[in-house]
Amino acid sequence: MALLAIGISFRTADVSVREKFAFPETNIAPVLKELTNSVQGLTESIILSTCNRTEIYCSIEKTARENLVHWLLRNRQGELEDFNAVNYTYWDLEAARHMMRVTSGLDSQVLGEPQITGQVKDAYDSSRRAETLGPELNLLARHAFHAAKQVRSRTHIGRNPVSVASAAVTTAHQIFSDLATTSALLVGAGETIELVARHLRRAGVRRIAIANRSLKNANSLAAKVADHSMRLSEIGDVLHEYDVVISSTGSPEPVIAKKTVQQARRHRRYRPLFMVDIAVPRDIDPEVATLKDVYLYTIDDLTAVIEENVDSRRESAEQAEEIIVGAVEKYAREQGARTGRELIELFRGSANSVRDAELKKAIDRLDSGSDPGELISRLAHDLTNKLIHSPTLTIRNAASDDRKEILDYIRKSLELD
Structure with a gap:
């Protein structure tokens, strides 16, 4: 058996491709079980799916890689030509190195961002609950989490990073010189939306509302960081009241249609409407970008803002890479001993x-x-x-x-x- 890491990320594929291969955040256990049961020669599996990447880590016979790819294409209804153009494949120690770099934030769009460590832990926990873990991936995950902890404690790579949330607010400043005169509608109730809300508060935004499929979750988040909450179904009636709309849900389909934005645009008398879609799959119909006076940005569009902050952490990144080298060597020794x-x-x-x-x-x-x-x-x-x-x-x-x-x-x- 060999260790395999295969996937796509923001480095190889834009959001229009990534959303095709994204897995749902919830109820991933049946997918993991189907994967392990369907691909002959595969004995262990972890699926990591975020807005920036979809990756599968597994213990597998090398001859079974193509079977895994075909399973992925069937499950996500993807095209082989699309996947072959953007995927990467790592075997054995290179696969281990890749997982450690990902878990440590070294392969993130936001260099050193801490959220990815939690996302990898969530993926690991999902596999544990689905009983698709075994000795190989347990050993790898243990070393990856330890490496991430070492990178965080021994370098300054995570100090004051520009997050996707803060980049969205920075971009809003380019449309509205004074955010204190604006109101914002945030769609979703997860960690990213909470971070966005806190950045908007610090920027002085006068009114913030939270819209979510679960009103209970919207109310809970609004009590901490916003002024008002609503159901997703109410967005169409109130969208025109907001200048800034930032969305990040786990919906497999768009939650804001072009028609909805067209109606809001007329009610706003064509005042600028700034929208950021940081979800994968996308929450806002991409056709919205064709509307006049509507400024729609995707997570890929925020890259330039994020890159401006990367240079200051290059030295820390080099130190972190040295830690990863040592972590891979330690993993290899323990794997060999096992x-x-x-x-x-x-x-x-x-x-x-x-x-x-x-x-x-x-x-x-x-x-x-x-x-x-x-x-x-x-x-x-x-x-x-x-x-x-x-x-x-x-x-x-x-x-x-x-x-x-x-x-x-x-x-x-x-x-x-």
Whole structure:
């Protein structure tokens, strides 16, 4: 079995492609079980799906990669040509390194952002509940979380990072010079929307409302960071009242249609409407971008704002990469030791099976009246032949293939010099 990491991210695919391969945030357990049961040769799996990436980490036979890809395309109704153009594949230690970099925020759109560590932990917990974890991914995840903790504590990479939330508010300043005169409608009730609300408050936005499918969750978040809450179904009636709209839900379909924005635009008498869609799949119909006086930004459009802050953390990133190198080496040593223990257990089990079988034969012969002395001699002879049979074949094959390094290793290991 091999360790595989396969996926797409903001580095390889824009949001229009990423949303096709995004998995739902909730109820991922049946998907994980289907994956593990459907792809022959795959024994463990973790699915990481965020607004910036969709990745599958798994323990799998190398010949089964294409089966995994076809499962993904069937499940997400994607096209092979689209996926082949943007996917990346890492095996074994490179896969381990990739997971550690992702978990530490080194592969994030916002370099060093802490949210990704929590998202990887959530993905790990989902796999644990779905019972698709095993020794390989458990070991990898443990080392990835430890590496992320080391990066966070030993470098300044996470100090004052520009988040997607703050980048959205910074971009709003480009449309409205004074945010204190604006009102904002935030769609969703998750961590990102809460961060957006706090940034808007600090920017002086006079009125903030939260809209969510669950009114209970909207009320709960509004009590902390906003002035008003509503259901998603109410957006069409009040959209024209807001200057800034920022959306981040887990909906598989758009929650704000072009028609809804057209109606709001008329009610606003064509005053500018700033909208940011930071959801994947997208919450706002992309056609909204064609409307005059409506400024629609996606999560990909915020990259320029985020990149301005990256240079100040380059030195910390270099330190973090060194930590990852050490973490991969430590993981490799422990993985090798575990593989060695498993091999020893298999070898002992095989030897014990041979011993038990030969001992049973000897006891049966003894019960039949065979001479004990002859039995002991025969038992020793048969045991010796059975136990050295496989190693003898290995030596013969290595010799016939002129594999001197294998022969030298066997000679040294068995102290035959």
